[in-house]
Amino acid sequence: MASAKSVTGTVVRRLTRWGTASVLVGGALALVPRTRAFGVQTLMWGAIDAGLAAFTRRQQTVPKKRMLRRILLVNAALDVGYVATGAHLAARTPSFGGRLGAADARGHGLAIVIQGAALFVIDLTAARRL
Incomplete structure (x- = not known):
């Protein structure tokens, strides 16, 4: 079993890498009209992931x-x-009162x-190490 400090460090590093990659890839895909929805959703999740990693890195104490x-x-x-919600959005393609087209709903949902799947792997892998 690993220590809480080492697991926290590993989670922060993985979340930083995943968030950074998501921002870069999402930003590039958001520039292409065909993949804009997927890219925007990926970019936003990446920014949040990277922000959470930065916030966690600054904490003075590690939880038990x-x-x-x-x-x-x-x-x-x-x-x-998150995975279930994204799958629903991608499969059902709701329009939210005409504000979202089917292709955009699929792009947001797949992202x-x-x-969600990547975060599941990061979280569950870290929990198992404890």
């Missing part, structure tokens, strides 16, 4: 193992919800599925 494991497992459960 038990609390950190609980946080990671709750996050993993939320990640499953949410990918982000």
Whole structure:
């Protein structure tokens, strides 16, 4: 079993890398009309992930193992919800009162599925290390 400090460090590094890659790839894809929705959604998730990693890196204390494991497992459960929500959006393509086209709904939904799945892997892997 790893220490809470080493697991937190690993999660922060992985979240930083994932967030940075998401911002870069999402930003590039957002410039292309055909992939704009996917790119914008990816860019936004990446910015939030990178921000959370930066905030966590600045914290002076690390939660105890038990609390950190609980946080990671709750996050993993939320990640499953993100994947389900993204899948629903991609499959059902709701228009939200005409504000969203089917292709954009699919793009946003698929981006949410990918982000949720990646975060699930990061969270669950870290929880298992504890």
